[in-house]
Amino acid sequence: MIDIPPPRGNRWPRLPFNGAPLGVLMMERMGSENRPFIPGDTGNASTWTVPARYKVVPGLSVSRIFAPDAGEMLSTVVEAAKELAREGAQLITCQCGYSIQYQAAVRDAVDVPVFLSSLLLAPFLERMLPRGKALGIMVASKSVLTPDMLEAAGLPASLGRRVAIVGLEDTPAFAESWIRSVGRLDVKAVEKDVVDTAVALVNDRLDIGMLLLECGDLPPYAASVQSATGLPVFDYTSMVEFFIGGLVRKPFTGLI
Template structure:
């Protein structure tokens, strides 16, 4: 629905073709074939968000495509799903994998709402904020797939000395999460994520902030911050930042 006003200043709403419900501004594209628990904090858990959400699974968009040599093969399906979300009323679109950055430009060119498909979009922003003596630490579930193409899509290709990547892929509890069907040892994964971050800052004391790439890492952001005493960012930081811009509230306070 698109709002307008009548001659008396009253709100007038026009229906949007294809929109059958309203009030869920966040649209989320989902990987196909992910069978693991989604706890609060995960992109895949609706209670994570401060605003109502709508989810849409993208057929064929799975880890084999994202981490394989031909992620572009499913671009049409990703674009179509995003178009459907926008048609249904989504005011912004994200996804539940950092590596969907591969589809950022294609989706952005196809819908008329903001597109934030990956937490990696935060990387160049954070890098520009940090002192020149500091680097950005990125914790990921797929360091081996940080290809030049992915770095270019993330805006990091031109600043290779401004970030460092730490991998959690081989950690046992984390690995168990991605087996079929996945099992989640929350305390075990939290310990592994914290240890990965601590090893990173121990090896690279110049790290000034940490970005959690994977959409299932935000549940552990607070623990990482407590351990490292550094600013920690993730999918939720990015999405909630923009969601706040969609629904600004008037300031209220003392005038004198």
């Protein structure tokens, strides 16, 4: 016997399909982009432990979200999130961590939880760290990450040396594939860029106690980063799967 939860209001919502609680906002792929979203990437449905539904935000590309006028895309992002919620998404996340700039508006526009950037994990992780330790954050482009974005994520400037941020914008393979959006994806080369950058950060800041990966294209390399640094590593999947764990609870079994 299947235990069906009660409907919303007085009737069941009319949905195109059921059983895909995770909604993911995606950016448009411009020109001749042909890089696959590999397992672990937010754009790969097999990354998640529950079925996902995807929604491309018209006009929102990598170059646009990196631009100073990215805020002009706010209403389009909000509308795409509303569509996901109407289709039955019970949680809305996205592909790019710089979507943190849309977090407040999207949260106010829908009636489901919204996690538009893994940067939302940063305050939680920072508070867990002991005195004398810092949180290392790896981002796609440090120059694009503004103080307003950090504030939106709950990271005030007063944290000072408790947070150390490093960007991947000057790496050869990652920047070519995911920032300049040219060429094919060389997974091994991107992995080397990510690991080398993490190791350099940890060697420069010996007080770093945890690492957080901001970009939705970085989770595939989290295990390699952890192996190279010996540190706990968190990312989009840590954030989303944390909520999924509360959304899909299973009875405990064991001995008494």
